[in-house]
Amino acid sequence: MKMRNPPVNSLSLEFLTELLISLEKLESDKAFHAIILTSDCPGIFSAGLDLMEMCGRDPTHYAEYWKAVQELWLRFYLSHLVVISAINGVNAAGGCLLALSCDYRVLADNPKYAMGLNETLLGIIAPFWFKDTLVNTVGHRTAERALQLGLLFPPAEALQVGMVDKVVPEDQVLSAARSELAQWLAIPGHARQLTKSLMRKPTADRLLKERDADIQNFVRFISRDAIQKALRVYLEKLKQKKT
Numbered sequence: 513m514k515m516r517n518p519p520v521n522s523l524s525l526e527f528l529t530e531l532l533i534s535l536e537k538l539e540s541d542k543a544f545h546a547i548i549l550t551s552d553c554p555g556i557f558s559a560g561l562d563l564m565e566m567c568g569r570d571p572t573h574y575a576e577y578w579k580a581v582q583e584l585w586l587r588f589y590l591s592h593l594v595v596i597s598a599i600n601g602v603n604a605a606g607g608c609l610l611a612l613s614c615d616y617r618v619l620a621d622n623p624k625y626a627m628g629l630n631e632t633l634l635g636i637i638a639p640f641w642f643k644d645t646l647v648n649t650v651g652h653r654t655a656e657r658a659l660q661l662g663l664l665f666p667p668a669e670a671l672q673v674g675m676v677d678k679v680v681p682e683d684q685v686l687s688a689a690r691s692e693l694a695q696w697l698a699i700p701g702h703a704r705q706l707t708k709s710l711m712r713k714p715t716a717d718r719l720l721k722e723r724d725a726d727i728q729n730f731v732r733f734i735s736r737d738a739i740q741k742a743l744r745v746y747l748e749k750l751k752q753k754k755t
């Protein structure tokens with residue numbers, strides 16, 4: 513599955529919906545057993561959630577958007593398919609969450625390709641299920657530091673803290689993901705799937721139990737004047753970078 517939403521694979525509502533439909537199609541076709549998730553945008557895996565979906569819109573839109581973000585995470589996190597991400601570019605916040613929801617992560621060895629949950633740098637906070645997904649991957653202490661400081665880890669550090677499983681030269685990301693896949697596909701499918709569910713269901717259940725409350729929290733939080741202002745300032749900084 514190659515993500516293509518130029519220029520930066522931001523997760524707009526439309527793009528999230530496309531990803532969901534693609535995943536559902538693959539999941540419902542018995543011929544498919546695995547996905548390698550990668551990017552078709554040079555140098556960028558994903559710039560995360562689309563800031564334009566969270567800025568200057570109405571509460572109904574925020575609620576619809578957040579429901580789609582929740583759905584994408586739940587579907588990827590609990591997918592019965594083996595999902596491996598071949599991370600071939602910078603990967604921030606919501607994009608990093610997507611990669612953390614995979615079963616295995618291969619990252620291209622390029623110092624520009626940092627990844628992490630950098631929400632605090634924007635003046636926003638990672639929701640509890642982003643936090644849980646990170647804690648399940650790197651452990652509590654590393655997650656605590658990474659989340660508070662909004663750290664984006666370059667490849668060597670991402671490997672060292674366990675945010676990714678393998679770092680390889682850029683031209684080998686896909687072949688490394690394919691080689692890894694062979695090992696996962698050699699395991700009897702039902703045993704692997706039930707074990708995945710055993711490991712992940714408690715984390716997903718936390719959100720499933722509080723889904724509506726989580727949407728309401730998001731809408732309240734993102735509608736605040738101070739948060740809207742912080743997002744506008746951040747977007748402006750991104751644009752000024754060019755001049």
Ligand SMILES: CCCCCCCC/C=C\CC(=O)SCCNC(=O)CCNC(=O)[C@H](O)C(C)(C)COP(=O)(O)OP(=O)(O)OC[C@H]1O[C@@H](n2cnc3c(N)ncnc32)[C@H](O)[C@@H]1OP(=O)(O)O
Binds near residue numbers: 520561562638639730
């Ligand atoms: C109680 C519950 C509370 C819940 C709170 C909310 C929780 C929200 C959770 C997650 C949030 C997110 O995912 S926020 C997104 C975070 N992402 C980032 O910080 C990355 C931002 N982008 C960049 O750093 C860079 O764009 C890049 C490194 C990814 C690429 O750099 P490059 O130089 O190649 O490209 P540009 O920076 O020039 O960008 C091109 C173009 O794209 C626009 N852009 C970039 N990122 C986004 C984005 N995330 N959303 C929307 N648009 C984005 C950028 O402004 C440029 O636009 P223009 O061409 O119009 O200038």
